[in-house]
Amino acid sequence: MKFDVIPDYHCWIADLKKRYRAVQVKAAVSVNVALIEYYWNLGKDISERHKELSSLTSDFYLQISADLQRELPDVAGFSPQNIRYCKRFYELYASFSTFQQLVECGKKMEKAHFLSDKLFCIPWGHHCVIIDKSKGDCDKALFYVNRTLSQGWSRSVLLNMIGTDLYEREGRSQSNFSRTMIPADSDLARQITKDPYIFAVQGLTEPYREKELKAAICANIEHLLLQMGKGVSFLGREYRLEVGGEELFIDLLFYVIPLRRYLVMEVKIDKFTSADFGQLQGYVSAVNRQLNVQGDNPAIGLLVCREHNRVLAQYLMDDVPTPLAISDYELLRILPEKITSDLPSIQEMEEELSKGK
Numbered sequence: 001m002k003f004d005v006i007p008d009y010h011c012w013i014a015d016l017k018k019r020y021r022a023v024q025v026k027a028a029v030s031v032n033v034a035l036i037e038y039y040w041n042l043g044k045d046i047s048e049r050h051k052e053l054s055s056l057t058s059d060f061y062l063q064i065s066a067d068l069q070r071e072l073p074d075v076a077g078f079s080p081q082n083i084r085y086c087k088r089f090y091e092l093y094a095s096f097s098t099f100q101q102l103v104e105c106g107k108k109m110e111k112a113h114f115l116s117d118k119l120f121c122i123p124w125g126h127h128c129v130i131i132d133k134s135k136g137d138c139d140k141a142l143f144y145v146n147r148t149l150s151q152g153w154s155r156s157v158l159l160n161m162i163g164t165d166l167y168e169r170e171g172r173s174q175s176n177f178s179r180t181m182i183p184a185d186s187d188l189a190r191q192i193t194k195d196p197y198i199f200a201v202q203g204l205t206e207p208y209r210e211k212e213l214k215a216a217i218c219a220n221i222e223h224l225l226l227q228m229g230k231g232v233s234f235l236g237r238e239y240r241l242e243v244g245g246e247e248l249f250i251d252l253l254f255y256v257i258p259l260r261r262y263l264v265m266e267v268k269i270d271k272f273t274s275a276d277f278g279q280l281q282g283y284v285s286a287v288n289r290q291l292n293v294q295g296d297n298p299a300i301g302l303l304v305c306r307e308h309n310r311v312l313a314q315y316l317m318d319d320v321p322t323p324l325a326i327s328d329y330e331l332l333r334i335l336p337e338k339i340t341s342d343l344p345s346i347q348e349m350e351e352e353l354s355k356g357k
Contacts, residue, residue, distance in 0.1 A: 036120040043090030169194040175325035195327040262299040272308030
């Protein structure tokens with residue numbers, strides 16, 4: 001099928017070739033940003049020509065693919081499928097109102113700034129995954145764009161996090177953070193906490209005991225840390241403290257570097273009870289007294305259980321000055337592909353913790 005009926009079609013093809021050659025020059029400085037910008041503008045061109053192309057069939061993508069590959073025979077990335085992705089990419093983020101809603105550091109983000117410093121900075125393969133999985137939900141797509149950048153996710157990690165519905169789970173833990181923390185800390189703490197948590201386990205069949213569940217979690221602690229995000233360091237399981245001659249053993253102890261707070265996690269295989277709540281408060285108090293040093297903020301307590309009564313939990317958290325959260329958990333019985341989390345090194349922890357002292 002010929003497309004000579006489209007005004008300036010051949011001029012447009014020639015211009016696309018010229019733009020790509022210009023991109024090759026920029027690539028020496030920034031390969032990814034320049035290429036993603038090219039794909040953005042290609043998608044923009046196709047989207048804005050939509051009225052002209054609306055009566056055309058999918059043969060159009062075959063034609064433009066063939067023409068671009070003929071003009072640029074040494075270049076990959078001009079398959080019909082990839083050109084479709086370019087159009088979807090542009091249309092997913094193109095709404096001006098969407099950019100106006102973006103907030104960074106409490107200020108409106110400029111559209112150009114977002115494109116150059118955010119959207120164009122992650123690999124194209126990541127974009128294709130996000131485009132497919134977000135299904136037109138711009139907020140969801142932006143969530144994964146920002147997390148990919150801030151956490152340095154590989155494509156396999158991105159797929160894994162999308163597969164656990166991270167976007168839908170984040171910030172859903174029942175907590176008193178808004179009352180017990182300053183807003184900036186409260187927001188970050190909500191990002192760390194999820195509801196439900198997805199525990200990746202292997203060889204665990206019901207009925208099982210808490211000891212077995214905790215061992216399974218620790219066997220794949222990377223998966224849990226990836227859900228929490230960059231800057232959370234795992235300090236140990238069954239972390240021992242001594243209080244008044246009695247031993248306390250914290251199920252899982254973490255340190256959240258950006259918050260400068262310990263995170264005390266207790267895991268229960270049964271429904272949440274008021275006794276669990278009292279135990280968690282006691283462990284948090286012990287951490288504050290024995291582990292906190294100058295510059296540390298009060299620890300956070302997180303109870304993760306099979307299920308909990310939200311009304312009872314709210315009653316127990318009311319008027320409590322300790323930052324606490326309660327979440328449920330689900331088991332992921334098939335382990336994901338081996339992934340490596342971006343854990344802070346001891347040196348990074350020491351450098352961060354030395355600031356302000």
